Every structure is written in structure tokens, then in C-alpha cells.
Amino acid sequence: LAADGADGPSTTGHWLQLGAFSTLDNAQALSRRIAEALGELADRISVSSDGDRHRVRAGPFESRDAAQGAARALRDQLGLEALLLTR
Numbered sequence: 001l002a003a004d005g006a007d008g009p010s011t012t013g014h015w016l017q018l019g020a021f022s023t024l025d026n027a028q029a030l031s032r033r034i035a036e037a038l039g040e041l042a043d044r045i046s047v048s049s050d051g052d053r054h055r056v057r058a059g060p061f062e063s064r065d066a067a068q069g070a071a072r073a074l075r076d077q078l079g080l081e082a083l084l085l086t087r
Helices: 024-037 039-044 064-078
Strands: 014-021 045-050 053-061 083-086
Touching (some): 014 024, 014 064, 024 039, 024 053, 024 064, 039 053, 053 064
Antiparallel strands (some): 014 053, 014 083
């Protein structure tokens, strides 16, 4: 799935969208939960806001395989389903 320009991450590569929220607090809470559970992703997690939409993303990953590996870890350890974005 390719992200469109206005809605996508600002850096090229492979990203995972981990959640989208109407409140910033909820997005930040998910970001902290992921960082605590999967420390290796902590420096890749960001929250981006566009009006009343707040998205939690991880990336960029150097390859599609690396992003998919992180998505598997998120699913296995936290029960989160991630959406792969390529830009």
C-alpha cells in the first residue's frame, strides 16, 4: 500500500502504521506502550498529527522484510496489526 503525499510519512522507505486516533493522548499512550514492550522499536516510533487525526507509526525500515519482521513482533507480543506503508 502506498501512502499518498499529504497523508504519508515525511521520509522515504517502509513504515508501519500502528494506530490512528482522534485524541493525541491515546496516540501517545500507544507509542509509549510499544516502546516499553519492544525497546528495539523505540527510536523508530513517531506520532504525527493532522488536525484531529493522530497516527502512530514506526519506521523507516531499510527493507520491506525488515518492516514485516517488526509487524510480526508487534502482532506476537502486543496483538497489534500494523499497516505497511511504502513511500
